[in-house]
Amino acid sequence: MRLSAEEQDATVELANIGISRAARQLSVLLDDEIRIGTPDVALCENVDEVVTALSHRPEEEVACVYQRLSGELTGQVVLLLAPRDTHALFHNLLGDGVMLHGIDVRAFEHEAMTELGNIIISSCVSAMADMLRQRIDVSIPRYSEARLDDLIEDGMGASRAVLLIQAPLQAAQREVDGVIALIFSASVAHQVLAAVRRITAS
Amino acid sequence: MDTRLFDLLPIGVMALDARRRVVAWNQWLTEHTSITPAHASGRTLGELFPNLINPRFDMAVDQALQGGGPQILSQTLHHYLIPIEVPHLVRHGLGRMRQHVHIATAGHGDDARVLVSIIDVTSSILKIEALTDIAQRLENDVNRDPLTHLFNRRFVWEWLEHQHKQALRYTYPIAAMMLDIDHFKAINDRHGHLIGDRVLQDFARLLTQKVREADIVARFGGEEFVILLPRCDGALAADVAKRIVGRTREASLGDLSPGEVTCSAGVALFNPSDPLSTSDLLREADRRLYQAKANGRDRAVCQDETA
Amino acid sequence: MVDTPMDQTALLQVFCAEARDRLQRALACLEKGPDHCDYDLVHQEFDSLHGGARAVDIDWLERDARVIAGYARFLRNLGPHHVTSAAHNLLLETVRILEEQCRCRMEAPTVRVAPGGRLGSLLESLESALRTPAGPAVPLTILVVDDSATSRLLFRAHMPAGEGHAVFEAQDRNEAMRLAEEVNPHVVFMDYNMPDEDGVRIAGRMRAMGCRAALVLLTANVQQAVLDDAHAAGFAGVLEKPVNREKIISVLRSIKP
Numbered sequence: 001m002r003l004s005a006e007e008q009d010a011t012v013e014l015a016n017i018g019i020s021r022a023a024r025q026l027s028v029l030l031d032d033e034i035r036i037g038t039p040d041v042a043l044c045e046n047v048d049e050v051v052t053a054l055s056h057r058p059e060e061e062v063a064c065v066y067q068r069l070s071g072e073l074t075g076q077v078v079l080l081l082a083p084r085d086t087h088a089l090f091h092n093l094l095g096d097g098v099m100l101h102g103i104d105v106r107a108f109e110h111e112a113m114t115e116l117g118n119i120i121i122s123s124c125v126s127a128m129a130d131m132l133r134q135r136i137d138v139s140i141p142r143y144s145e146a147r148l149d150d151l152i153e154d155g156m157g158a159s160r161a162v163l164l165i166q167a168p169l170q171a172a173q174r175e176v177d178g179v180i181a182l183i184f185s186a187s188v189a190h191q192v193l194a195a196v197r198r199i200t201a202s
Numbered sequence: 203m204d205t206r207l208f209d210l211l212p213i214g215v216m217a218l219d220a221r222r223r224v225v226a227w228n229q230w231l232t233e234h235t236s237i238t239p240a241h242a243s244g245r246t247l248g249e250l251f252p253n254l255i256n257p258r259f260d261m262a263v264d265q266a267l268q269g270g271g272p273q274i275l276s277q278t279l280h281h282y283l284i285p286i287e288v289p290h291l292v293r294h295g296l297g298r299m300r301q302h303v304h305i306a307t308a309g310h311g312d313d314a315r316v317l318v319s320i321i322d323v324t325s326s327i328l329k330i331e332a333l334t335d336i337a338q339r340l341e342n343d344v345n346r347d348p349l350t351h352l353f354n355r356r357f358v359w360e361w362l363e364h365q366h367k368q369a370l371r372y373t374y375p376i377a378a379m380m381l382d383i384d385h386f387k388a389i390n391d392r393h394g395h396l397i398g399d400r401v402l403q404d405f406a407r408l409l410t411q412k413v414r415e416a417d418i419v420a421r422f423g424g425e426e427f428v429i430l431l432p433r434c435d436g437a438l439a440a441d442v443a444k445r446i447v448g449r450t451r452e453a454s455l456g457d458l459s460p461g462e463v464t465c466s467a468g469v470a471l472f473n474p475s476d477p478l479s480t481s482d483l484l485r486e487a488d489r490r491l492y493q494a495k496a497n498g499r500d501r502a503v504c505q506d507e508t509a
Numbered sequence: 510m511v512d513t514p515m516d517q518t519a520l521l522q523v524f525c526a527e528a529r530d531r532l533q534r535a536l537a538c539l540e541k542g543p544d545h546c547d548y549d550l551v552h553q554e555f556d557s558l559h560g561g562a563r564a565v566d567i568d569w570l571e572r573d574a575r576v577i578a579g580y581a582r583f584l585r586n587l588g589p590h591h592v593t594s595a596a597h598n599l600l601l602e603t604v605r606i607l608e609e610q611c612r613c614r615m616e617a618p619t620v621r622v623a624p625g626g627r628l629g630s631l632l633e634s635l636e637s638a639l640r641t642p643a644g645p646a647v648p649l650t651i652l653v654v655d656d657s658a659t660s661r662l663l664f665r666a667h668m669p670a671g672e673g674h675a676v677f678e679a680q681d682r683n684e685a686m687r688l689a690e691e692v693n694p695h696v697v698f699m700d701y702n703m704p705d706e707d708g709v710r711i712a713g714r715m716r717a718m719g720c721r722a723a724l725v726l727l728t729a730n731v732q733q734a735v736l737d738d739a740h741a742a743g744f745a746g747v748l749e750k751p752v753n754r755e756k757i758i759s760v761l762r763s764i765k766p
Contacts (some may be wrong), residue, residue: 004635006658006659009657009659010657010658010660012657012658013657013659013660013750014659015730016702016750017655017750018729019729019731019749020728020729020730020731021429021729023732024261024730024731025258025261025265025733027732027733027734028240028257028258028261029258029279032477033732035733036704036730067271103319107332108278109278111277111278111279111302112276112278112479113317114276115274115275115276115278115279116273118274119273119436120712122265122266122271122272122273123265124272125269125270126268126270126271127729127751128245128267130267130268130269130751130753131751135269136269137269137271137272138271138272139271139272140271140272140274140304141272141274149538171709172734178596196659
């Protein structure tokens with residue numbers, strides 16, 4: 001299954017609205033202008049496709065924040081964070097005054113990243129709910145670390161497909177420069193596409 | 203919920219209406235803020251705590267009201283939502299209670315309610331800080347180099363004194379390898395000290411990967427490293443040295459391209475049948491390292507090559 | 510005001526003849542089209558008609574004439590070349606039907622008739638346009654510049670209906686420039702992320718070309734920095750995506766084209 005030109009256009013628009021909302025919240029949190037690029041959207045049907053699209057190695061350890069969706073849209077959203085990006089972001093958030101070592105950093109980092117992941121996911125989900133005029137309930141965010149391929153495998157579930165959304169993100173005055181990657185489980189992807197088709201057909 | 207049950211919760215819980223005014227305020231909050239439910243009722247957090255300016259909280263409430271689901275404010279990024287003094291903690295650098303905040307909504311439009319839960323996480327921060335102390339003590343271990351976590355010069359001498367006696371008694375050889383990163387000063391000048399430090403750290407990691415568990419890897423000073431290999435003959439030590447030199451050339455240390463960082467090595471052998479003193483052993487390894495440098499670097503010298 | 514039945518009949522005859530003339534003059538003027546119509550004259554004719562109808566107690570005509578006079582005054586105030594054909598045609602059609610009805614009903618002008626029918630709904634549209642303060646009082650010509658077909662579609666879908674606004678769409682810079690010249694829009698909704706050039710620059714080109722439309726930035730990115738940039742570039746407002754009817758109405762009200 002491939003996205004038609006209309007579906008591609010609609011999902012990019014949807015992603016752009018969601019990520020812009022997230023950027024607005026992040027700009028308040030970081031007290032800095034957040035620059036975002038045009039999102040890239042792809043429907044991937046196997047682990048290799050996702051890995052290639054993300055330009056990571058499959059065995060790479062990645063951090064992620066995930067939230068379950070229920071209501072009119074059911075499934076799972078995963079926000080991927082490359083460890084290098086998260087370290088940079090984390091140190092920027094806390095400032096150079098807090099240079100911590102070892103175990104403790106990880107506990108703080110997980111906490112901060114869960115909050116950031118929550119901001120990004122809920123911004124995207126609320127934009128979707130607005131645009132699709134649907135009610136979506138979201139679970140509380142969970143943090144996890146896993147091999148990239150295992151994580152995608154889990155996200156694919158039985159339907160063997162995910163909607164992958166990526167967008168570059170930079171903070172204007174800080175050395176924060178990374179890529180937001182959101183993976184929607186196939187069930188969500190199909191429902192979003194169906195809603196998008198209803199909109200584009202109207 | 204039954205108000206009395208609500209008051210029994212060991213966390214702070216308040217409910218706000220769609221216009222952010224308090225409609226419920228539990229006992230925990232009253233105890234910790236001295237603000238009664240009657241006083242809180244109908245007021246916004248900004249009115250109750252005039253110094254509280256938290257745009258992130260306002261946005262999180264917006265986000266939750268706009269269908270974004272539950273929101274969290276972590277203690278890492280915000281420390282606290284409501285200022286609650288905890289006087290006896292000042293000496294730990296924590297004058298105020300650290301709070302994990304959870305925001306959820308119910309209902310829609312004018313009937314919407316925002317439930318804000320405040321969880322005291324000060325004690326876990328104290329635990330983490332205690333662990334930090336332990337970690338930092340490890341960092342400052344007298345036998346370790348803080349940058350690379352390898353053994354330091356002081357430990358090398360201690361270890362050699364001990365092993366020297368053992369090797370004489372049980373007649374086994376010890377190989378000593380001196381290594382030096384080529385043109386390290388130029389790397390520092392060109393890429394800066396941060397990259398320089400990372401080159402040292404990556405090189406240290408590479409060395410530890412190439413030796414056995416019983417071997418000792420140490421940073422001797424600056425860009426100079428020592429590996430001591432007990433029960434290791436000259437041929438094996440030469441092989442290890444050549445593999446380290448080769449691997450360093452191929453590796454990308456400190457994110458520099460492969461080939462930008464090379465090293466030279468000199469190997470000397472303590473042979474119980476013709477024993478050298480510990481200082482002579484290291485001096486001999488150092489002399490061969492110097493020969494490797496003189497012969498064009500990026501190589502290992504494992505026996506006397508004086509031209 | 511009218512003392513005897515005799516006087517009233519005489520007055521009515523004079524008034525009916527005068528009303529027919531006024532309606533025909535207004536109609537002739539309106540038939541010249543939006544670019545050549547003298548809305549001031551249309552306004553005066555209906556204003557007089559309103560006063561006359563009140564004097565002779567023809568309450569249905571009094572109300573209709575008042576609404577039409579008010580609407581004509583709005584179009585006059587908009588200024589030349591800013592009245593859309595939709596706005597013009599709404600008035601033209603109302604006046605046509607009113608003129609037709611008057612010809613039939615002047616036989617028994619004071620008989621009460623139930624409001625409604627085609628004329629009733631036309632007058633309602635005029636009234637609702639007048640009721641809305643400052644905003645979409647009159648049908649506007651709107652240009653939406655956005656490379657995303659979905660975004661344009663959503664904009665169109667949420668555009669307030671029944672107010673006769675004309676919406677034109679452009680998906681790239683060239684089309685935007687061409688339409689800005691051809692349709693002379695009142696309002697341009699401009700997406701920031703355009704493929705050939707950003708929306709602020711395209712808006713700058715439009716201004717340089719002489720386009721006087723009110724500019725509204727159409728964006729999901731409403732960080733303070735973006736709002737500041739838009740304001741500095743002369744944008745009169747920002748419409749946050751995803752769009753909905755309430756947001757469009759409130760932006761149209763706030764910019765007062």
